[in-house]
Amino acid sequence: MAEVQAAFLETKSRRITKPRSFKRIVKPLILYPLMIITALLCLGPFLWLLSTSLKTNANVFAFPPQFIPRPISFNNYIKVFEFMPLWHHIYNTVLISGMGVALNLITCLLMAYPLARIQFPGRNTIFVAMISTLILPNAAGMIVHFVTIQKFGLYNTYLGVVLPAAVSVFNVFLLRQAFITIPNEMEQSARIDGAGEFRIFWNIMVPMVRPAIATVVIFDFLNFWNSFIWPVVVLSDKEKYPLAPALQYLQSDFSFNFPYIAAGTIISIIPIIIVFLFLQKQFINGMVGAVKG
Template sequence: MSDASVSRASRRPIRSEKWSGKKVLQAIILYPLLLLTTVITLGPFLWLLSTALKTGENVYAYPPQFIPNPITFQNFIDVFNIMPLWDYIGNTVVMTTLGVLLNLSLCALTAYPLARLRFPGRNAIFFTMVSTMILPNAAGMIVNFLTIQSLGLYNSLMGVVLPSAISIFNVFLLRQAFITVPNDMELSARIDGAGEFRIFASIMVPMIRPAIATVVIFDFMAFWNSLIWPVIVLDDKAKYPLGPALRYLNSNLAFNFPYIAAGTIISVIPIIVIFLILQRQFINGMVGAVKG
């Protein structure tokens, strides 16, 4: 073995030690920052959960106790006894399911031709639609309310869902996903005699599952947490979804924070479950939208 080879071999462990030291330094800086970010992000939710598990006396204890002592689940039971929470949950499930299905269907049918079909004014239509995203949601409330009244949908769950049945952001997200689908798959389907709707339903939609999961998560959160619009449209409080119902609980039991915290935790659980189920598809969908 030559002297040059021996020299190179002797230098390799040194470079490895330097690289290992760099990794350790990065870990020392990065992990505390990630831990701090996690604490800041989850802190309010963990404190809310802690309050929901406390008795009424422990909430006002000084100094404040983060870990409840004793831990009680009675607050969750009492919330169901104080108000017809199951009815409100049922209203919310119906409203959210209807809203997500309508939004997903209409947005996909709108995004597909804007992404895959060529016709005059396609880009102008898309840019015009995207430009409306700068308008605040409150700007259309009066028009939406008058429209709902004229259609005879006042005081109905469909009246709550219909103004949000399509979202420009979701159209944009699905359009970007449709653009990323390879043209070869579409051409192969056309050669085999597939029609436009067959291509859309059997090829395009399955290829953009991550983007669809992203839309489902966003829509689920929006409809599940809807607060102002249901109060405007629904005159009968028995038809309220969970958000306005919990607001009603807050106004009547402002002194009992454990009940309010327990009701809020109950309303948050479905969102957490949906996100945990679709989180991988959600991340892939957001990455695909950015690349597109």
């Protein structure tokens, strides 16, 4: 009887382990190629742009197309700095992005905290009304923003570029979800110790939502760094233009020389990649926290 039971258990274990071992072999064979193909499709335009920036103008139109430049030339990056004041436009972009990220982060934190942690009448109504504005396109408020900037005397100033984007409803939502996930016990213990509302907010709550803050910084930095239409509308002086409008004028001046345009575009992308690589761990944790919240 014991031998029959042992044989039955052995055959049952074989039936269980075979499908599991089959899945372990087949799943990577299907999943990994799909992931590699998806990554190549996403990185394809960037890699082609990088390849074009390292070519000479004659090799751009070569047939068949050369993905790996022959020869590789870094002369395009040098010529871009010679033909236009690229460092000046980079400085303008850094200044606008820094002002915009700091102002947006402060205002969104101050709005998200009471919506998440303070009980007051109409809190949910205010939050729903704010979220409902996400369906409106950004261009819908451009005329109102322009008139407001003119009335305040901020036309052709960096503050006029930054001020209309001082508050992002999506960032308020993201930070509110992060504040909600903090246990109430931490706030209650701080109140017992005599901490005030601002101290609880700044010393306890804000450090607890650092992943969400990193996510907000990445999104805001990306938006301000790549802003194109609004700076052109507000700034009448072309010397104050950030990189995106400046590169557009580079494209109009050197439409015959695609390697110059590609080199300038690659230069504008590098700071975004650096910021993302520096904050990517916090960014992923922030997005996971927002989904859980």
